[in-house]
Amino acid sequence: MTNLLSANLFRIKKNHLFWGCLLISAAVGGWQAIQTFLEHGRTVPLDAIFFVYTMLIGLLLSVFLPLFFGSEYSDGAIRNKLAAGHTRLSVYLSNLTAAVLTAALFCGACILFTLAAGVPLLGGPKYPGLLLKTTLLSFMMAAAWCALYTAVIMNCSRKSASAVMCMLLYLLLFMAATWVFAKLDAPEFWPSLELIDGEMVSEMVPNPTYLTADQRPFYEFLLDLNPMGQAIQYIDVSPVRPLQLALCSVGVFAVTTAAGLALFQRKDLK
């Protein structure tokens, strides 16, 4: 397994796409700090822009992982690894580990450049403890993304198909997350304009689609289960249900890896 992992890491180091994605993460981090300073001066704290990478990481991984690991199928590298006596389990897990390390590097590059440009321009973080806690949660979310994509990539022998599937999965989760978030975020009352005696009168009426107290936990769970739903919450720096978020990430990671592995064990590698 160590051999497989070091082979993966060596290949990553030589990969142009990896350096390209790393550059994009770094640029987004730095640019966000500079742009915020140019637009708002020092009125916005560094904390408020710290977590841009949580929205970006799913998209970057959906491009990088299928192209990088998918080529193991087209080049026959996976068959070679198995022929050399490695188990399917260790091939899968070493790819997953390499994916998680890559994700951590992408996040790290963005954070590093946010700090490098942000601390001098916007001042140091106001709540370092909170930032650290949310960063930890966001890294768990990034690992959940990796588990999802790895399960797709390892069970799809065509690189182009797995690339499209990963990106569509990202889009689907993105749309699902914004939909659930909008439902949770809807106001309990909204203004209704009515024409009475030739005058517009505004009246607050109850919103019929407002989620009741016993419906909310279900939608909150849906939001937390979805890595993109987690990202939307991390952007706001202090998520309300940290424990549930962490457990959801662990759950998604474990379930998708178990399912992906089970399928990969039976896959006909031709």
Add this chain to the structure above:
Amino acid sequence: MRNLLSADLFRLRKSALFWGLLLVSAALGALATIQHVMAQPHSGHRFPLSIDFFAYPLLLGFEIAVFIPLFFGAEYSDGTIRNKIALGCSRLSVYLVHLLVSFGTAVLASIVYLVPVLAIGIPAFDPMPVDRKTLFLLLLGSLALLAAYCALYTAATMNCGRKSSAAVTCLAGMMAVYFLTGGIENRLAYPEYTPYHVDGTARAVLETIFDLSPVGQSLQYLWLEAADPARLALYSLGITAVATAAGAALFRRKDLK
């Protein structure tokens, strides 16, 4: 050129991807309309038919970002393109036939999307709040927009030797343009007399970018906010012409190996 066209159409008919695209379009049309029919009683007023009608440019922008690279990109990996050229077909005709077939597919998928929208929507919703002439202009404009999407994706696919990188380029490009256009729309939407309101030259520049962006155009059709459909159509035709000229020029020089 007619042989190339009939070969492409034959392959299209046999392609599971093509039938999948039509199925997804029809399903999206039905789902969107049913969702709005169910939400209508809660909203306290009747929706106009336009709530779902002009969603097809945006949806197709995503759908054919998958279809074009996977369907035409396969010609590279299977060596079909080389065979066509070895048989004496010119590169330009190979390129133009692909563009034509992808445009036809996009139009067909739009029609398939509109069938359930009209079937469910006409009895359930109010008619569209535009007159016939505007509707006709909007329809023509949306066709030009579909052509622009096809031209952009065809240019990327025909100049990218690998199917997977073509697929990623098209889909990631579409997503990037989608997010950037959303950002511009946010900037433009700040109300007047707020510190973030943009006006003057900056506003004119942002508005032009918004009108030029295929996603910006798609959103204006979706919201029925296309103030000047003729200008948008001209922009779309411009994008189609530039992308096709550039794509075909690059493809002529491409080393097909």
